[in-house]
Amino acid sequence: MDKKVDRIIFLADCQSFYASVEKADNPGCRNKPVAVAGDPSRRSGIILAACPIAKSYGVTTAETLGDALKKCPELVIMRPRMQHYIDVSLMITEIYKEYTDLVEIFSIDEQFLDVTGSISIFGDPINIAQSIQHKVLQQTGVWIRIGISSNKMLAKIATDIWAKKNKSGIFTLRKDEVESLLWPQPVQKMFGVGSRMNAHFNRMGMNTIGDIARTPLPKLKDRFRARFGKQSDIQAEVMWRTANGLDDSPVTPGTLYAAPKSIGHMMTLPRDYIRKEEVENILLEMTEEVCRDSRRKGYMGKVVSVSCMCSPYEAPTGFSRQMKMNDPSNNTNLVFEAVKTLFYRHWDRMPVRRIGVMLSGMVEDNGYQLTLFDDQVRARALDRATDAIKDRFGSAAIIRASSLNSGQALERAQKIGGHYK
Known part of the structure; x- marks a missing residue:
């Protein structure tokens, strides 16, 4: 062999x-x-x-x-x-x-x-x-x-x-050098360990990467359960494998383009939004971005999620909730109805500071459920037309009139990942 x-x-x-x-x-x-x-x-x-x-x-x-x-x-x-x-x-x-x-x-x-x-x-x-x-x-x-x-x-x-x-x-770090070169390094230098996790390891008496690597995996899982709860086994194994330099995953060129598990957007508002109309404008803009991204990638979502953080920062309130729609969709108007239902069901009327919308349970956008009262063919054609205009002339080429009031669509159109293009 x-x-x-x-x-x-x-x-x-x-x-x-x-x-x-x-x-x-x-x-x-x-x-x-x-x-x-x-x-x-x-x-x-x-x-x-x-x-x-x-x-x-x-x-x-x-x-x-x-x-x-x-x-x-x-x-x-x-x-x-x-x-x-x-x-x-x-x-x-x-x-x-x-x-x-x-x-x-x-x-x-x-x-x-x-x-x-x-x-x-x-x-x-x-x-x-x-x-x-x-x-x-x-x-x-x-x-x-x-x-x-x-x-x-x-x-x-x-x-x-x-x-x-x-x-x-x-x-170059060879496999046979892991013990001599990697293990003496402080835990804080290990990939995946931030300041909070480093503090947790230090409290457990683990100060070097070798301290983690030499701990038998079952024992490390027990210690993680005692500190983080019953659902921490996977996290413990990831840390243990990292400390031991174990990784079987291949270099995969298509990873960036793999089917998404979810598509979402979140933003911190420039000021606290209090009025219902202001909040709805932002919810609609976020829904439109999420649905446009979904259409661009060729997917529809079965589950809608809405998250919200309300002021003040020192004692914030908020929620993160989801609901399953009757049928998968990436149509802005249909998804927006679910978004509004979720939001108003859980909003405590406190000033809104941060808000997010997400679609998950993704399926390919190669078929859709016709309904008796909604013209799906016309709605999808309208989505394609507006997407084509934005793709050619920019996201701000066509926006809803409500965005000119308290919306952020024009500002966000100038940015990528929250920063100017």
């Missing part, structure tokens, strides 16, 4: 991606501290990315712009251009595909590559990594860090703990 060949997996990460793109487009800022901020016109805006020079002043992602400017008064602030960052990310994906057809997008700035079958063509893993770094830097101005290992989890760990810290931007 042939011996199983270890895979060679890369996790390629773009350094300070948004800031790197801006510096590449603005050569005059090459030697200046640069940050991309959510709203440069407000000191309360949040830092989305900071270049290495800015980080050397102590500027960090997710801090307020005001705090960043106190640390670095010379900081050059760039307004985010989300569509441009997406375009550059896709350019980088195409470069990766020159080396392997097994490329899986993990996030806008991180991608997995399986180069097992590329060694005979492009050379050893280090040569491939260096070639990728050079080509991406040359064509986009973005510096890539690459972690190399035998599975996706270890490649991700190799990038986060070592490749991001060394000068070459490349690090």
Whole structure:
């Protein structure tokens, strides 16, 4: 029997991606501290990315712009251009595909590559990594860090703990080095462990990744149940497998385009909404976005969910509820009726601060249930017509009159993921 060949997996990460793109487009800022901020016109805006020079002043992602400017008064602030960052990310994906057809997008700035079958063509893993770094830097101005290992989890760990810290931007973590290199690392450096989970592990007497890895899985599950409840077995196993560097999942190019389990949108309102008409405008806009996304992806939802958080922040009230519709749908008007039913059934009339709408229980949009009183054919034709106008001329090309009053459709049309395009 042939011996199983270890895979060679890369996790390629773009350094300070948004800031790197801006510096590449603005050569005059090459030697200046640069940050991309959510709203440069407000000191309360949040830092989305900071270049290495800015980080050397102590500027960090997710801090307020005001705090960043106190640390670095010379900081050059760039307004985010989300569509441009997406375009550059896709350019980088195409470069990766020159080396392997097994490329899986993990996030806008991180991608997995399986180069097992590329060694005979492009050379050893280090040569491939260096070639990728050079080509991406040359064509986009973005510096890539690459972690190399035998599975996706270890490649991700190799990038986060070592490749991001060394000068070459490349690090190889072999399976037989997990115990000597990974286990001595503090728990907080483990992928999937945030500050709260780190505190939980510390209270359990687990301070290093090795402390988790050496704990027998049944015992770790018992300790998780005692702390988090009966439903924590899966979480315990994920942590244990991560600590031991175990991951059987393949690099899957189609992951980004797999059938969605749900499609939803949520937004924090610019102010508290109190009047019924104001809230309904937002609910309708959110429903329209969700249904349009569903139609674009070719799916309908059986289950509608509505979530709401009401002010004040120090003692918020709210709810998250769902209901099953009679038939799957992605028609805005039909889904909106279910959304309104859910919302008014559970809203306590407190000022609304955050609101969300979601469709789940997705089925393919290749057939639909005809009803006696609704003209489904006409409704679907109208949806297709409005979608085509928006696809061609932009989301704000056609909006409902109610959105001109207290809606946010025009503002949201200028953004991607809550940030300006």
